[in-house]
Amino acid sequence: MDQLVAVLIDGIIYSAWLFVAAVGLTLIYGVMKIVNVTHGSFYALGAYAAASITGWALAQGMPPSLSYPVLLGSALLVTLVVAPLIERGILRFMYVKDEVVILLITYALFLILEDAIKLVWGVNPYFIAEPYGLLGSFDVMDLTYPYYNLILVGVAIVCGVGLFWMLGHTRAGKLLVAVIHDTEVSRAMGINVERMYLFTFTFGSLLAAIGGAFTAPTVSVVPGLGIEVIVLSFAVVVIGGLGSLPGAALGAVMVGLVRSATIHYLPQVELFVIYLVMAMVLAFRPRGLFSIAEARKI
Amino acid sequence: MAAILDAAGLNKNFGAVTAANDINAAIERDSVVGLIGTNGAGKTTFINMITGYLKPDRGRIHYEGRDITRLAPRDITRLGICRSFQIPQLYASLTAYENMMIGIGVVLRNAGRGGFFSRGEPLVPGYEQPAAAVADGLLQRFGLAEYRDKNAQVLPGGVRKLLDIALTMVARPKILLLDEPTSGVSAEEKFAIMEMIMKAVRAEGITVLFVEHDMEVVSRFAERVLAFYDGRIIADGSPEQALNDPEVKRYVVGGELHRLDEEKARPRA
Amino acid sequence: MRPDRTPLTLLLIGAAILAVGPFAPQWTLFLLTVALAKGLVVLGLMMLLRCGLVSFGQALYYCLGAYAAGMLGRLYEVSGVFTLMLAGMATSAFVAFVLGFLLARYRSIFFGLLSLAISMILYGLLVKTEALGSSDGFNVLPSTLFGWRPADEWVRYSVLAVAAGVAVIAALAVHRYLGTPLGRLAPAIKDNEIRVEYMGASARQAVHVKYVIAAALAGLGGALAATTVGHIDPEMAYWTTSGEFIFITILAGTGSVIAPFLGALIFGIIQTVAFDISPNTWQMVLGASLLAVIVFLPRGLWSLFRRRKAA
Known part of the structure; x- marks a missing residue:
């Protein structure tokens, strides 16, 4: 019983992390039809920016309670600098190319960003434990959980609900939905698709950076941080259906719970099980669980 | 003459739309058959069922006495039934x-x-x-x-x-199904193109089924005409017989004109 | 028709490697052998790419081949280099034959993602398998040639000689295959599968066959790499390894069976030189080269040769 509760709590926390890390990927695919490998780079960029800026601010005597908005601000800052640069500078010339070729282009960009990160931040690890340690912890049936994990869950809920609200209730969101359904018709109807692409790429990347920023206090920020995130996010969005937001949520919960269950009951198969689920879903529903027809993606 | 191809009782539905409704047609060896009908009448569905692209819901297709209803397109092709496409592939x-x-x-x-x-x-x-x-x-x-x-x-x-x-x-097919071989070709060139195709094809003694909207081309080249309307064959006979059939006149030949009138009327609206 | 010069070129390159090898520094021998091993994997990927398929999980077969060879040595003390390579090839080909029934139905991005998922399954398994050294992997026994073990200073050269021989044979076989009707079907599958079906061929079957051949080549390359490097670990199945192979495939282009080996060699040189000069920016150099090739040489480096010939 205790273990079941632990599985659930760990699963929810892990799902929240996965959702934030992956949801931008599905948004970018839905709108732009790009399987974006640089997503992992933005996760890493967010983590590095957050760790270094927050660490610097704390060293300057900033009260630790302010570090949460600073984490968010760092993610925003680094994304607003890098994402438009990549989209306007390189990607926009590539949209005519085949889906697979664009994937390779983002892979090339990922390699470049990996080293760019090392050039800017060096190869030594960064730690910022304050935002994590500050909140203390709580007990659930003899198990201790840091309060900080609740922040992660909160971030995931805010991101998810915010995205849904934006797509359904704002002008920009409704235009996005139109582009998702049919790019050509949207273009013909006078929607500025180019601007939509810039916005989507930046916004999607921002979500990855937020994921990285809020994870930074719980880990040591080292080179290669984004590499595993890429495959994990692929798994999450592929399970849910590329381009589907509810799919990303479902994928995150499935992967989160499955992983937490195996860690508790059968740790030998922990990693393997995630990709097994991904392969099974692809085998039986190649377009993922949440995609019925081609035209309806979100 | 013996039938080389025999379609019996073919039915095909797409949801509520009936694309083929009890299609029966025996095609004789070494003949040239024109398929006519408005768009959506079931001509291409017929070709698609014979060549294995669509499987009929009911009915059987026999080729040289052999049941080919459930075969894959490539197997049907290997047996000697080949096709061209409305949009060239x-x-x-x-x-x-x-x-x-x-x-x-x-x-x-x-x-x-x-x-x-x-x-x-x-x-x-x-x-x-x-x-x-x-x-x-x-x-x-x-x-x-x-x-x-x-x-x-x-x-x-x-x-x-x-x-x-x-x-x-x-x-070297034994049966050739041509889906609108002259569509997208100017009216003047149609006859020359069909002439060339028929010469190339008929020299080999190939049985030909072709879909065509131009009734002059049909009466010139077809030995037999199958007229489709609403998923059914409403007339089957020599070109004169078929093209003068009152139903064909009303639904196929007239339908074509009617459709043109509609298209002309549209821009004004 | 232009006479086919590829077989003769291949044999000459093979002979040149054998002739120059004894005088070359040891590290170049190692570099070249690894390039040949990776070239074999890329040769298979090239066959798939000609059909328009990009496998993001070819590391699966590379790793399987390496582990099959490594485990033969570890469990049964088999060290014959040809036995090991045969085992690596057979294991990968068998797994690909089974998985091919599923994968041959997929195209485009979904083929890539499913192959990625399957390769990550193997990675996840190996990382947690303590008997095989978990994430550290294990060392592979030095291999022998029909029971004969060369003197230490000749080990590198012997392995290179075997690799060169195997690579030339594999390249010749693939070259011959690409000339057969089934081999020539590749660009047709890429362009229009409906027409392939209506000509009386099965695109799925053709893809399946190519997939198995590609896997066999990857297994062979993996076994060769295991023998050369003397160590194997689960990283060989990780997605970054697959990424590296795709990188080389794009870099090389699909113009000739020689291209994959050339591409692998250039990759090895960039990696070694760039890493030597600046260990923190070598990936940047790789990424920039990949980008440049995709934009300026969409048919890969090999198109440079082709153009000169045409002129």
Whole structure:
């Protein structure tokens, strides 16, 4: 019983992390039809920016309670600098190319960003434990959980609900939905698709950076941080259906719970099980669980 | 004369739409059959069912006495039923010549010639010539020699149509189904193109079914006409008989005119 | 018709490697052998790419081949280099034959993602398998040539000689295959599968066959790499390894069976030189080269040769 509760709590926390890390990927695919490998780079960029800026601010005597908005601000800052640069500078010339070729282009960009990160931040690890340690912890049936994990869950809920609200209730969101359904018709109807692409790429990347920023206090920020995130996010969005937001949520919960269950009951198969689920879903529903027809993606 | 192809009681529904409703047609060996009807009448569905692209919900198709209803397109093709397409299906990034060579390659492979361990240049079955000679011969026969080394994607529409048909010929089909061979070709050229196709095809004694909207072309080239309306065959006979059938006049020939009137009327609205 | 110069070129390159090898510094021998091993994997990927398929999980077969060879040595003390390579090839080919029934139905991005998922399954398994050294992997026994073990200073050269021989044979076989009707079907599958079906061929079957051949080559390359490097670990199945192979495939282009080996060698040189000069920016150099090739040489480095010939 205790273990079941632990599985659930760990699963929810892990799902929240996965959702934030992956949801931008599905948004970018839905709108732009790009399987974006640089997503992992933005996760890493967010983590590095957050760790270094927050660490610097704390060293300057900033009260630790302010570090949460600073984490968010760092993610925003680094994304607003890098994402438009990549989209306007390189990607926009590539949209005519085949889906697979664009994937390779983002892979090339990922390699470049990996080293760019090392050039800017060096190869030594960064730690910022304050935002994590500050909140203390709580007990659930003899198990201790840091309060900080609740922040992660909160971030995931805010991101998810915010995205849904934006797509359904704002002008920009409704235009996005139109582009998702049919790019050509949207273009013909006078929607500025180019601007939509810039916005989507930046916004999607921002979500990855937020994921990285809020994870930074719980880990040591080292080179290669984004590499595993890429495959994990692929798994999450592929399970849910590329381009589907509810799919990303479902994928995150499935992967989160499955992983937490195996860690508790059968740790030998922990990693393997995630990709097994991904392969099974692809085998039986190649377009993922949440995609019925081609035209309806979100 | 014996029927080479026999379709009996074919039915096909797409949701609420009935695309084929009790289609019965026996096609005689060495005949030329025109398929007419408005768009959506069921002509292409008929061709798609015969060539295995669609499986009928009910009914049977026999070819030379053999049931081919459930066979895959490639198996039906191997038996000698080939088709062309309304929108030419070509290898867009390859030249006309390379398109032919791919087709010939498949024929060679299906005949067990030209494999990994075979030596020397294999001869194309039926032609008993090397592949290059067959490809050039067919291009010549369809008047495509001047386009030999041009990529299929840059060819003009009419030329693409001809290449699409020339591709079906590499397998030396016994039955050829041509889906609107002259669509996209100007009215003046239609007869010349059909003349060339028929000459190339009929020399081999191939049974031909072709879909055509131009009634003059139909009465000139078809020996028999099947008129489709609403998923059914409403007339089956010689061109004079079929084209003068009151139902055909009303739904097919007249329908065509009616449709044109509608299209003319639309821009004003 | 232009006479086919590829077989002669291949044999000459093979002979040149054998002739120059004894005088070359040891590290170049190692570099070249690894390039040949990776070139074998890329040769298979090239066959798939000609059909328009990009496998993001070819590391699966590379790793399987390496582990099959490594485990033969570890469990049964088999060290014959040809036995090991045969085992690596057979294991990968068998797995690909089974998985091919599923994968041959997929195209485009979904083929890539499913192959990625399957390769990550193997990675996840190996990382947690303590008997095989978990994430550290294990060392592979030095291999022998029909029971004969060369003197220490000749080990590198012997392995290179075997690799060169195997690579030349594999390249010749693939070259021959690409000339057969089934081999020539690749660009047709890429362009228009409907027409392939209506010509009486099965695109799925053709893809399946190519997939198995590609896997066999990857297994062979993996076994060779295991023998050369003397160590194997689960990283060989990780997605970054697959990424590296795709990188080389794109870099090389699909123009000739020689291209994959050339591409692998250039990759090895960039990696070694760039890493030597600046260990923190070598990936940047790789990424920039990949980008440049995709934009300026979409048919890969090999198109440079082709153009010169045409002129």
